[in-house]
Amino acid sequence: MAKKKFARESATIMTEMVLPNDTNTLNNLMGGRLMHWMDVVAAIAAQKHSNRIVVTASADSISFKQPIKLGNVVTLESKVTRAFNSSMEVYIEVTAEDIPASTKITTHRAFFTFVAVDQNGKPIEVPEVVPETAEEEELFEGALRRRQLRLVLAKRMKPEDAVELKSIFNLDITK
Numbered sequence: 001m002a003k004k005k006f007a008r009e010s011a012t013i014m015t016e017m018v019l020p021n022d023t024n025t026l027n028n029l030m031g032g033r034l035m036h037w038m039d040v041v042a043a044i045a046a047q048k049h050s051n052r053i054v055v056t057a058s059a060d061s062i063s064f065k066q067p068i069k070l071g072n073v074v075t076l077e078s079k080v081t082r083a084f085n086s087s088m089e090v091y092i093e094v095t096a097e098d099i100p101a102s103t104k105i106t107t108h109r110a111f112f113t114f115v116a117v118d119q120n121g122k123p124i125e126v127p128e129v130v131p132e133t134a135e136e137e138e139l140f141e142g143a144l145r146r147r148q149l150r151l152v153l154a155k156r157m158k159p160e161d162a163v164e165l166k167s168i169f170n171l172d173i174t175k
């Protein structure tokens with residue numbers, strides 16, 4: 001197994017058009033459909049990075065601030081930001097485009113975590129991520145903090161072990 005891979009090697013782009021079957025009664029894209037597409041585009045990025053079967057371990061909070069309209073073209077871009085032991089954090093950015101109106105807006109940004117598993121579903125080691133661009137560096141740096149936050153919330157890490165969160169919550173972890 002390669003010990004390291006560039007972040008760009010996992011980059012994935014998926015394009016969909018919002019059709020009537022994807023919408024709610026207000027003719028806006030259903031949130032669940034968007035989350036499905038996000039899961040798929042992120043899983044592909046995680047597979048590209050690890051060359052393994054991957055499973056979704058978590059999806060960080062997703063808020064739906066702006067509706068995506070029937071007929072819009074939705075582009076989902078994903079990339080692995082950082083890998084740990086068997087888990088990988090994937091960044092997803094979603095844009096909605098009204099092609100006839102020539103408008104394009106970024107509607108969502110989210111982080112999903114995937115775990116590479118073997119044929120028996122047992123977590124397996126993945127290569128490290130090498131960031132190259134300034135954006136990849138920033139995402140890589142923030143990934144440890146986000147990992148600790150989600151593991152504390154999932155009760156998989158003790159708050160006192162989440163040293164990266166100390167500065168955010170101003171915690172004195174020595175007490």
Ligand SMILES: CC(C)(COP(=O)(O)OP(=O)(O)OC[C@H]1O[C@@H](n2cnc3c(N)ncnc32)[C@H](O)[C@@H]1OP(=O)(O)O)[C@@H](O)C(=O)NCCC(=O)NCCS
Nearest residue numbers: 055056057058084085086087088113115123150151154156
């Ligand atoms: C994700 C899964 C493989 C973890 O298995 P596990 O036996 O708990 O394994 P471990 O405790 O060794 O954790 C393995 C990795 O998962 C990560 N992980 C587990 N739960 C997590 C969560 N809620 N959020 C983020 N990462 C998580 C751990 O941090 C660890 O990462 P690391 O190896 O990089 O340090 C297991 O819980 C699973 O199969 N879940 C179901 C996945 C699935 O079916 N998803 C689709 C939903 S329908």
